[in-house]
Amino acid sequence: MSAAQPPKPTWTGRVREAAVEALPPEKLLPDGQPTYVASWIYIFGVASIAALVVIIGSGVILSLKGPAWWHYTGIGHFINSIHLWAVELFFFAMVVHLWGKYWMAAWRGGRTRVWITGAVTFLVAVPTALTGYVSQQNFDAQWISTQAKDGLNSVGVGAFFNVTNFGQMYSYHVFLLPLAVVGLVAAHVLLVRRHGVVPPFELDRTALATRLPQAGGPPPAVPVGEPPSARTEVTS
Amino acid sequence: MIVLAAVFNLNHPAHVVEWHFIQLSVANLIVIALMLVVFALAITLPFPGAHARAIARRTGGDPE
Numbered sequence: 001m002s003a004a005q006p007p008k009p010t011w012t013g014r015v016r017e018a019a020v021e022a023l024p025p026e027k028l029l030p031d032g033q034p035t036y037v038a039s040w041i042y043i044f045g046v047a048s049i050a051a052l053v054v055i056i057g058s059g060v061i062l063s064l065k066g067p068a069w070w071h072y073t074g075i076g077h078f079i080n081s082i083h084l085w086a087v088e089l090f091f092f093a094m095v096v097h098l099w100g101k102y103w104m105a106a107w108r109g110g111r112t113r114v115w116i117t118g119a120v121t122f123l124v125a126v127p128t129a130l131t132g133y134v135s136q137q138n139f140d141a142q143w144i145s146t147q148a149k150d151g152l153n154s155v156g157v158g159a160f161f162n163v164t165n166f167g168q169m170y171s172y173h174v175f176l177l178p179l180a181v182v183g184l185v186a187a188h189v190l191l192v193r194r195h196g197v198v199p200p201f202e203l204d205r206t207a208l209a210t211r212l213p214q215a216g217g218p219p220p221a222v223p224v225g226e227p228p229s230a231r232t233e234v235t236s
Numbered sequence: 237m238i239v240l241a242a243v244f245n246l247n248h249p250a251h252v253v254e255w256h257f258i259q260l261s262v263a264n265l266i267v268i269a270l271m272l273v274v275f276a277l278a279i280t281l282p283f284p285g286a287h288a289r290a291i292a293r294r295t296g297g298d299p300e
Binding site: 035038039040041043044088092095096099100 | 267270271274275277278279281283285286289290
């Protein structure tokens with residue numbers, strides 16, 4: 001009888017080990033954030049997510065009740081308005097978040113994928129909103145869809161997207177595009193957890209200066225933008 | 237029966253601002269201006285408790 005063999009690696013085990021290695025629990029759900037995150041400019045990312053939660057919640061109710069309900073009942077008007085204004089807030093917060101991250105060069109320190117997933121989320125959110133406007137089932141939707149039709153035809157994609165087709169646009173709006181937005185936001189947040197919130201420039205320079213070798217020596221091994229310790233002095 | 241009228245009279249075409257080929261509605265311009273104001277305030281206004289947290293981090297104490 002042979003000695004006990006080590007268990008054969010399974011794909012689920014490999015996925016688990018890769019996931020834990022990439023994002024250990026203390027990084028996925030940290031107890032705190034670096035001190036420099038205590039600034040108003042850092043709240044617009046989570047404000048966007050809060051608005052997205054309201055959008056999805058109100059959207060689910062609207063899709064369950066249908067166009068007649070949201071056009072002809074008081075509560076329908078109310079939920080419809082909640083949905084619209086949550087979208088306005090979502091874009092408002094997302095644009096301020098984008099400006100803030102652009103001016104702090106948030107792609108520093110190996111955060112390229114964080115930046116790209118955020119930018120692509122913004123780009124996908126635009127047609128998600130457009131398909132909502134053309135799915136209203138009113139004159140506003142007719143006006144917007146006929147204008148959008150000309151725009152899409154002018155760039156050569158009119159054969160793929162018929163914005164005057166309610167069924168097609170509604171499917172895009174309530175399933176395909178929201179799925180993409182939520183997936184991208186989830187990836188974005190997980191990448192932020194993995195790489196940490198980008199530090200301010202001043203803190204970045206301070207952290208780099210402590211790692212610089214003597215004059216004439218080799219360049220530092222740590223790339224610019226590597227997150228400094230949470231106990232690094234804050235420049236605010 | 238209309239119980240509440242709109243705060244603003246919306247029963248007219250949108251007001252627009254035109255400059256060469258650029259055409260923006262006044263409503264959109266107001267939103268863009270608001271975003272700029274909020275952005276400026278976000279990077280200038282102090283965050284509540286930020287100073288206390290920074291001191292606590294340096295001294296190893298409890299920020300609360």
